[in-house]
Amino acid sequence: xxxTFSQHWxxxxxxxxAFVLHKIDKEEISNLTAHLExxxxxxxxxxxxRELQAxxxxxGRMEMKRxxxxxxxxxxxRHLEWTHVASIAxxxxxxxxxxxxxxxxFDIEKEKTQVREIILQESKPAERAMWIxxxxxxxxxxxxxxxxxxTSTPSIAKNEPExxxxxxxxxxxxxxxxxxxxxKSDNVETFAAQxxxxxxxxxxxxxxxxxxxxxxxxxxxxxxxxxxxxxxxFAETGRGPIMIAKKALKDKKAPAVLVRRGDLKDLPVxxxxxxxxxxxxxxxRTPQGVLLTFYSSAITDSVATDIETIAPDSIIVTFRxxxxxxxxxxxxxGKM
Amino acid sequence: MQTPxxxxxxxxxxxxxxxxxxxxxxxxxxxxxxxxxxxxIQRNQGTEDDAEDILQEALIVLWEKIRSGSFEYQxxxxxxxxxxxxNIWFRQLARRRRELPATNEAFxxxxxxxxxxxxxxxxxxxxxxQYAMEQIGNPCRDILLxxxxxxxxxxxxxxxxxxxxxxxxxxxxxQCKKALEKLVKKALGGTQ
Numbered sequence: 001x002x003x004t005f006s007q008h009w010x011x012x013x014x015x016x017x018a019f020v021l022h023k024i025d026k027e028e029i030s031n032l033t034a035h036l037e038x039x040x041x042x043x044x045x046x047x048x049x050r051e052l053q054a055x056x057x058x059x060g061r062m063e064m065k066r067x068x069x070x071x072x073x074x075x076x077x078r079h080l081e082w083t084h085v086a087s088i089a090x091x092x093x094x095x096x097x098x099x100x101x102x103x104x105x106f107d108i109e110k111e112k113t114q115v116r117e118i119i120l121q122e123s124k125p126a127e128r129a130m131w132i133x134x135x136x137x138x139x140x141x142x143x144x145x146x147x148x149x150x151t152s153t154p155s156i157a158k159n160e161p162e163x164x165x166x167x168x169x170x171x172x173x174x175x176x177x178x179x180x181x182x183x184k185s186d187n188v189e190t191f192a193a194q195x196x197x198x199x200x201x202x203x204x205x206x207x208x209x210x211x212x213x214x215x216x217x218x219x220x221x222x223x224x225x226x227x228x229x230x231x232x233x234f235a236e237t238g239r240g241p242i243m244i245a246k247k248a249l250k251d252k253k254a255p256a257v258l259v260r261r262g263d264l265k266d267l268p269v270x271x272x273x274x275x276x277x278x279x280x281x282x283x284x285r286t287p288q289g290v291l292l293t294f295y296s297s298a299i300t301d302s303v304a305t306d307i308e309t310i311a312p313d314s315i316i317v318t319f320r321x322x323x324x325x326x327x328x329x330x331x332x333x334g335k336m
Numbered sequence: 337m338q339t340p341x342x343x344x345x346x347x348x349x350x351x352x353x354x355x356x357x358x359x360x361x362x363x364x365x366x367x368x369x370x371x372x373x374x375x376x377i378q379r380n381q382g383t384e385d386d387a388e389d390i391l392q393e394a395l396i397v398l399w400e401k402i403r404s405g406s407f408e409y410q411x412x413x414x415x416x417x418x419x420x421x422x423n424i425w426f427r428q429l430a431r432r433r434r435e436l437p438a439t440n441e442a443f444x445x446x447x448x449x450x451x452x453x454x455x456x457x458x459x460x461x462x463x464x465x466q467y468a469m470e471q472i473g474n475p476c477r478d479i480l481l482x483x484x485x486x487x488x489x490x491x492x493x494x495x496x497x498x499x500x501x502x503x504x505x506x507x508x509x510x511q512c513k514k515a516l517e518k519l520v521k522k523a524l525g526g527t528q
Contacts, residue, residue: 064362
């Protein structure tokens, strides 16, 4: 660059930049261009400036293109992420719905075996016992038909399907009880005593009496009442209050059944209605097996003398003066 | 600037974003224009990759126009982008047919009366400037880009980069330009 060149317009840095950037008005451009035609050095300087600006612009475009590509890639991966998350969410919803459907289906099944579910789900070691729906399907006065007690068992077992027809015999029994309403305190005993002789010879269905106890979570007998029960049992029989009749059921899964007569004082107040026709039953799990307690004024003995399995869901319990055929829907194994 | 009302609502937000230097608007425009541009390029011997590349270049042309204030809003943005992409692609196709080395068609700056030899030398020097731009650090890079590429005024650059005033930017820009020229000379081996 010489002294004479400094007099040329291209030596003005701002003007040179503006010229290359086309930031000069048209009239001035033509003047400057006219000068460039005469000045080689000036043309070279303009060319250098143009290349410099072109390089910067090209760099800017490349950088922008790189950033744009990065942005698009990020957007795509975000979109994919969203799709991925949506797919997972959809899968979770489908699985959850399926689980709900299955649970809903089994809830219907559960309703059918409500007692069983209650026992399985709510029994805790501290409160194993509970009032259950069981059916005393036959009570007989043993003294009036001792011989019959053994012979009748197989016949009941044979007729097992009839046990399920509880509605019919319950209705009939209630009608019978209404007719004989003047027998108040020992309704069952009187009724059973009257009907027993005809039990074998005549229509058995008519003689059956069914009683439902309510499903109630009862509290376990108090320590005091248990002690009293124990004392009483020892005094009367010289044995423990619980006659452990370990007769394992034919089904190996079924536990042994233990039967005892319970003290009416142990009944919740709401259940002490004094109705002798009602036998409340209480089912408990014990280390020895299933403990079944009968609460009824119709049973005077505190311990059972014999238990006989007549079906997977039915037993005959023999007290000194009574025989009780007892049925639990679904069977013993199912309950415990 | 003409602003036909019927597509003002669709484009105005994007235009505002681009004017404010929001590059996310470019990504949005890319997605909106991807299908028609891909169809155009594929109908004319191109591939999907070509289409992406051409669309990006068209968007950058739009960016430059808007940032430098030379964009005239006379048609929908999508129409402008389509026309620009088509122009870039056909020029590139013509160049391919002549089997000339690939250059950045949209941004070619060589003088009209240059020989191929001169053009190659010119490209080499331009590449050297690009290389120098990669070497130079900030704030020089940003100042030079904002001034020479986005054609922002000194006041705008001062505001954007946090300089005290336009004079400070002007002084800094001068220093940066000299530093860049040195780097270019170094890159060209002192031949310039």
